[in-house]
Amino acid sequence: MNVASVSNLPAGAVDLFEREGITELYPPQAEAVEAGVTTGENLVASVPTASGKTFIAQLAMLSAIERGGKALYIVPLRALASEKAEEFQEFESLGITIGVATGNYEDRGEWLAQKDIIVATSEKVDSLIRNDAPWIDDLSCVVSDEVHLIDDPERGPTLEVTLAKLRRLNPAVQSVALSATIDNAEAIAEWLDAALIDTDWRPIELRSGVHYGDALHYDTGDTEKLSVQPNENPTAAIVRDTLQDDGSALVFVNSRRNAETAADRLGETVSSELSVEEQNELSELADEIRSVSDTETSSDLADCVARGTAFHHAGLTSEHRSLIEDAFRDRLIRTVSATPTLAAGVNTPSRRVIIRDWRRYDGSIGGMKPLPVLEVHQMMGRAGRPGRDPYGEAFLLAKNHDELDELFDRYISADPEPVDSKLAAEPALRTHVLSTIASGFVTTRSGLFSFLSETFYASQYADEEHLKSIIQRVLRYLTDNGFLTQSEESLSATSLGHTVSRLYLDPMSAAEIIAGLRSAGSGSISALGLYHLVTRTPDMYELYLRSGDREKYTEIHYQRETELLGPAPSEFDESAFESWLSALKTARMLEDWASELDEDDITERYGIGPGDIRSKVDTTEWLLGAAEELAAELDLSLTTSIRRARRRVEHGVRDELLELVNIRDIGRKRARKLYQAGIETPEDLRTANKATILSALDGREKTTEKILENADRDDPSVDDVQPDDANPADHTMSPELSDTTDNNSTSTKSDDQSHLGDFS
Incomplete structure (x- = not known):
């Protein structure tokens, strides 16, 4: 047609x-x-x-x-x-x-x-x-x-x-x-x-198989020699062969650390295939990547990119990921090593896909678990771009002959798993039952059951009694926490329930926040206490505890116990107390950020990427905004403290810089430099000596003029103004700004938080 x-x-x-x-x-x-x-x-x-x-x-x-x-x-x-x-x-x-x-x-x-x-x-x-x-x-x-x-x-x-x-x-x-x-x-x-x-139809052929020994074993039964040279691993051998045929390769691994290590190791393989022109373009791209974030992760990524490789995972910032994806689509970057994030619909095709790791860690079983067939097939589907590639190929890697047979049976010859509804889980239902009632979709029990009968779950399963029993428990929970009122048949959301639904909170998160705020009474409430409160809700993924962290954060818990909101679980309840400490670790990371600790120091200390910091900051800002509205709804006199903690984490600054960061184009670092030069308020920007301001902003004339214009200075021009060298700003963070830091931290970059947000 x-x-x-x-x-x-x-x-x-x-x-x-x-x-x-x-x-x-x-x-x-x-x-x-x-x-x-x-x-x-x-x-x-x-x-x-x-x-x-x-x-x-x-x-x-x-x-x-x-x-x-x-x-x-x-x-x-x-x-x-x-x-x-x-x-x-x-x-x-x-x-x-x-x-x-x-x-x-x-x-x-x-x-x-x-x-x-x-x-x-x-x-x-x-x-x-x-x-x-x-x-x-x-x-x-x-x-x-x-x-x-x-x-x-x-x-x-x-x-x-x-x-x-x-x-x-x-x-x-x-x-x-x-x-x-x-x-x-x-x-x-x-x-x-x-x-x-x-249908299984594709515009170009996708050949799949397994590499074992010195050969590619295809799903057609054919084999093709692909030798692994001395001091070369199978992944590098396939990448080398792909690049020599003017193709690109996408390598899937099971953790962030492995993605970074694989990209670094493949740099030698890829760099030897680059032209001088490509090397120059990659050098420019590497500089752009370094400018995104002043962290070791950003620097490591730039070093890889300069050699034609990259890694891709949720620890990167969105700017990092976008730059990598665009350059890979343009085939400037020839090889990307990625966690499965990149298989989730983002348009990043390549000539060949290599699934190096077909198992990943599953905390629920405490060990490695094979990937689902559907997920592996999604990865394989990245191979081959119509109009660019004559074909696409995807391979798993086998270590022995038995594994060769297993991989063919498990993935190459297997059909994907069926899709099953996950709606009948209490965490999902408590959120959606409340929103369905609060939005006026239903007003009665029978109406609620009728609506849920229109879901995919109901079309898949005929067990109505099981669903009704879960709904009864959810309704009881929502009523007990003041989000719903119900009679024998009617259901209606309370004012608080409407607020929780509008704020898009998990009702359990709202209940946790409300209980914590009420426990504070009218007393003082610290930023750490608020950060800890929202990080222990279901809407926040906590940083997990590494070796030695339990002892460290138990000590911090007792040192700062009076700041924490709500009763702590008993140390004898190991699971609950460990979750409490994980939230405390996450809260400490946020406190470090809001105390202006350098981003690179935070990523090093907590074993996370710059993308994790921004993800946690965004979620915390949202949850504290919700907490502020809940406090107002309940007439608790805590809104000022919550707003201040929210704005501090939003901008990553201490209290004294909150006025300055309100000015567009002034971030946490520029605000601190201006403050140390005596420029403490927007009014100071409108009246202070321009030479002092220019000096604090490292002599950057265009930046200075833009900031002065944003501050509504009558004449923002700095033409003929020279930086005030007699009063230079101290551009380093003074020791007192790091009063939340721990100089005995043993965090290392290799401590990988790879399970956090890789599928976000």
């Missing part, structure tokens, strides 16, 4: 596609058109990566807009939201507007009412429904990308409930679900009342 034969698209859409070289539809895309994707029919497309799933979604959204509607594209990750929104920008030439919504769970997103296509994470869509976003009712097409993530215990329930709510809000909405190839795609199609396209 050629694209010109597709009807119901906006004027100019076919011309746009043809200019991009899209003249013929792939078989799955043609099948989607025949199934009615451009006439409003529901559709589930279960097809391999790189087989044109996104184009199917585009056809659905464009035809919905042509019918006068609005389209919503739901993604699992914030990074993927930005990527898809950028991809859809091309439709602006057709007069179609694009909006992206990923953060601020209290925002109703009224501005999105003016957009034709809205890209958002499932959590953001859920929050928009809770906050009664007015444009939700106008949706005529909802696309759910990576819908198989309904199987994910963390994100799956939110996606499932969100899709069920959207369908109830607008029964006529077109549902389009995109998935990797899964075992029970027909079950999802049945739930969504959708036609199913289930």
Whole structure:
């Protein structure tokens, strides 16, 4: 089927596609058109990566807009939201507007009412429904990308409930679900009342197999010699062979530390294949990476990039990850070593994929566990880019002949696992039951059961009594904590329950915060106490305790016990007390950040990456904002202390710099330099000697003028102004600014927090 034969698209859409070289539809895309994707029919497309799933979604959204509607594209990750929104920008030439919504769970997103296509994470869509976003009712097409993530215990329930709510809000909405190839795609199609396209077709061949000895063993039964040279490991041998064929390689490993080590070791293999021009471009990219973050992780990444390799994991900042992904797509960076984060839908194809580690640590069993088949197939699907690669290849690595056979049986010849709903878990249900009642979706027990009967869980399992028993426990918990009131049949959220739902808090987090704030009474409340309170909620991933940490943080616990909010568990309750100490470790990290300890020192001390710091800071800022609203709701006189602690962690500064960091373009380091030069307030920026200010800002004239303009100085120009060398700012942090630090810290960079946020 050629694209010109597709009807119901906006004027100019076919011309746009043809200019991009899209003249013929792939078989799955043609099948989607025949199934009615451009006439409003529901559709589930279960097809391999790189087989044109996104184009199917585009056809659905464009035809919905042509019918006068609005389209919503739901993604699992914030990074993927930005990527898809950028991809859809091309439709602006057709007069179609694009909006992206990923953060601020209290925002109703009224501005999105003016957009034709809205890209958002499932959590953001859920929050928009809770906050009664007015444009939700106008949706005529909802696309759910990576819908198989309904199987994910963390994100799956939110996606499932969100899709069920959207369908109830607008029964006529077109549902389009995109998935990797899964075992029970027909079950999802049945739930969504959708036609199913289930195929293994790919535009270019994907060959998979296992490397063992000196050969590649393919799924076809063929073998190909690929020798491992002396002092070379199998991964390096495959990468070398790939680069010599002008390809790129993506290596999947099981931890951050392994990703960094593998990238470093592959530098020698890759650098020898680089041209002088590529070396120069990589040197410039390395400088850009160093400028993102002043940490050892950033420096190590830049060193790798200069040699044509990179590592990719959740410990990197979003800026780091974006730079790496773009350079890898452009094949400037030739090899990336990554944790499975990179397999989760982000567009990073390569000629070859090497799955070096097919087991990873699972804390629930205290040991290594094989990866799911679906996850391995997702990694393999990164191999091969249409129009760039003649083929794609993906390999696992075997150490012996028995493992060769095991890997073929476990992964190469195996079908992916079925997708199973994770909704019937109490942590998921307490959140979604409260929001469903608070948003007015249901007002009775029977209404609640009726709504939940429309979920994927209910379509999969006939055990209604099991679900009802869990719901009864959840309702009792929500009532006992003051979030709901209930009679024999009616259900209604209290004012506090409405607030908790609007703030997008797990009710258990809200209960923990409320109990902690009430325990403070009207007394003083420290930043550490507040950081510790929010870090021990279910909405925060704590740093885990390493060897020696239990003794260290037990001592800190007793030293600062009076600052901590709420009763500490008994030391004899090992699990509860260890969780308390893990939260204390996380709180100390946040306190160090808010006391202006250098980012590099924090990453070294706690064994984390710069991305972890920013992730924890963002979550803490959100939870403290919620705590501030809860304190106001309960009429507790703590809002000023909470707001100050929140702003300190937001900006990473001590109290005295809070006024300065309110000025745009003044961060924690510039604020400290200005303060040490005697510039302590915005008023000082408007009146102080310009030479002193210029000196404090390292003589950077453009930066100084921009800051003075932002501070509303009458004449921000520093033309002909010389830095005041007689009164230079002390640009180093004075010892008293590090009063929360521990000079006896034994933290090392090799202490890996790899299980934290790798799938965020």
